[in-house]
Amino acid sequence: MARVVLDRVTKKFGEVAAVNDVSLTVFDREFLVLVGPSGCGKSTILRLVAGLEDVSSGEIRVGDGLVNDVAPKDRDIAMVFQNYALYPHMSVFDNLAFSLKLRRVPKQQIRQRVQQTAATLGLEGLLERKPKQLSGGQRQRVALGRAIVREPQVFLMDEPLSNLDAQLRVQTRAELIKLHRRLEATVIYVTHDQVEAMTMGSRIAVMRDGVLQQMDTPTGLYDRPANMFVAGFIGSPSMNFLSGRLERHNGSLQVTAGDLVLDLPPERAAGADSANTQEVVVGVRPEDVQPAASLVPNGHRPINASVDVVEHMGNEKFVYLSLANASLVARIDVSCPASAGENLPVVVDAGKIHLFHPATEEAIF
């Protein structure tokens, strides 16, 4: 039973609130990813849960107990640091065994648990080495091992992959997910990389300026972003934003953004009506912009666009388009012909657009 609950937690450094009134629940055995740009307060939340910082207000519960006043060592929490924080003067074995020694685990058992952990992570041959003699990837695994060997209730991971090169990072990402499944432990994972968040998290909490923006599953976040920040932060390339107007036309609701005129499907029109505004921001995912030729124009009016740049990704390509007074990124199949300087009529799937309130940036739908 290792739920982690933050109840209206605020952390101030001087007058600045690094974490502002955040409430969230991490379920037992969940892999929760905290994501956001640097300085958004995600690492501070991790440190508050670990007990390395004291909350300014609010409550933190781990399992069933309130831990506000519990020392880090008594919270039964392990943390993997961004720079690994391996003890440079201790061998790999001693790094792994240190926490067990402090807890007065019998020697025989220490040896056994360390060896078991080393086997899990492929560190068997390295136990006598000092951290200085290890590669970056090996150090990262030792840091993980140091957390695993304790069998804690909760794992905290602070950008543990950010010091690895790109290839190793992708590989380790998959290994971490497998490891989580096997350990059946609660994990709170901090990253600034939305790809990491989307691929690893069972749920994702998006932070900005100390405030929790939205917490949902990866698909939930992608399909139903709560505001423009989340919509823009999740997904690559980012969502296109166009300023537009809502207008009633022939009994149906239309959204107009420059050349782009879209009839809203009736089931979405109701939501737009209730927003009580005419000015809106239209959000379009790049994959929802497609060449007119490839789609049956079912109520979709093609618009003229000229191609600025084409980025080939192998299986698909990103096309940067100029409209009359706006620009769009489209994510299209690699077989569709598009090259820089040419005209490319495109259509936008009206059923998949997002509308945001221009002042509050909150999603209308």
Added chain:
Amino acid sequence: MQLELPATSLPSAGLQSLRFRVTAGRFAYGLLLILPSLVFLLPFTVWPAIKVVVSSLFLADIAHPQPSFIGLGNFAAEFGNEVFWQVMRNTVLFAGFTVPLSIGLALLLAVEVNKKLRLVGVFRTALFYPTILPTVGAAAIWLFVYAPGLGLADRFLGLFGSYDHNWLGDPALVLPALMVMMIWKQTGYFMVFYLAGLQGLPQEVFEAAALDGARGWRMLRSLTIPLLSGTTVFVSTIALIDSFQTVDQLFILTQGGPNNASNLLLFWLYQEGFRNFNFGRASAVTVIMMALLLAVSLVNYRQLDRAAHYES
């Protein structure tokens, strides 16, 4: 969102006390760690520094076992005493010669032992070893060096003719004789700071200058000395502070004599306190000494950041 919570609600009051508890806990924790040091620091550094200022305002000598307030009387007595001025003059002369001479020599030698020479290790050792000798022991050796007729100094000069100087007994020679020993004792210490400074300088600058044709003295004057100016300020303050505190060798070599010709401030302080048993006047001299050291140290304290640069 914040407005949901009434201003008078209990949680916020509880929060206040929690924060107070955390701050108080921190303070207690920090103080606990410093306490063992404070147990010694307060009674033997802080308190005496304050006490001596007070006692400098009291008359306290053999005739007056019960101290009585005399204002600045002790200072007036010192300032009216010819010996005090002689001591000040000696102290200033002593610092005025030993500091620049030993620093200049240290810089010169540092440049030399920074070169790739086969015996460089031996040279460095030979120059540095006096640093670790007890001043009293070094003075005992120099007592012998300066022994009239018999000592090394006279014997060496004897090679060029006949000499018989009373190095430590002649008022004209005694202070220079002490200076020579001081320079011998300290130059190696200052040299290693310059050596560390030199090794921290970018080598390319010197290579570029060498390509431009700069050599020897020119390189030293227009490149090395300006680049090491930080080290020079740092070493100068150390040298100045050390020179003001010169005292140990006087006990062995001269007792301040002859006729106070080699008497320095700290030895005079000792004489006022422990030979004349005039603790009031000794306190006044202490206060003067403190003012002198604090003035030098305050300049140095600004340079402390530079000190970090020698740490690696």
Added chain:
Amino acid sequence: MIAGRRLDTLRSNLLLTVVCLVWVVPLVWALGTSVRAPGEPVGTGFLWLPGRPSLANFAEAWSAAPFVTYYLNTIVICGGILAVQLFTITLAGYAFARVPFPGRELLFSLFILQLMLPLTVLAVPNFLTMRDLHLINTKLAIMLPYMASGFGVFLMRQAFRSVPLELEEAGRLDGCQWWQVLWHVYLPLTRPALVAFGLVSVTFHWNDFLWPLLVTNTPNARPLTVGLASFALAGENGAQFPLIMAGTLLVMAPLLLGFFLFQRQFVSSFIRSGIR
């Protein structure tokens, strides 16, 4: 160019040889004099070196003054001071480096004050304190004022600051009490600073003279330096120089030996001692 460099090297070697000879000669001469056979006049023979080396002067010096007591006193004083210092500077250095608490800067300035005002300057008021505490003529009186060290606290503060904060945090999460963080994480990583401090401290207190002189008046509590001073002053005539030199070398021998064995360590430690 090559010839110029060779000439340059030759000149450097020549200059350094001359200066180093001047620097070494007093010690060599003291050594030479100390091993003269008793009765052989000082300053005779080739290069004024003794004809028949003998250790008789050392034996005589050793018995002429209570050097055994002096030695023991110095060892107890140096060891006692160092032991307490290591304790006080570790704790205080850690507090100043890593525990933010109100009043920290003010307290730190007190330690800086000690760097600025060494004990020799505050000898008069401290002497009166020791007299009032009835500690005159005890080793404790010599040791007490040194047991807190501004230099040591400054040094350890710097050293602790160079340890990544994450290591302390990892330690705390791994289950360390605050003192276990110090013992298992900080101290092993700052051993070079501790060793440097130890060397400087022992050298300083082995050589310290004025303060021990002031608070002692019998050989019972006196360290080597004070003993040597009275020994040297007792026989200030030519005939006794070999004896005095033997005594002087007896006092200096441990440090000199240590220095010649661990030069690098000594030099790097003394560079750290520049803070004051």
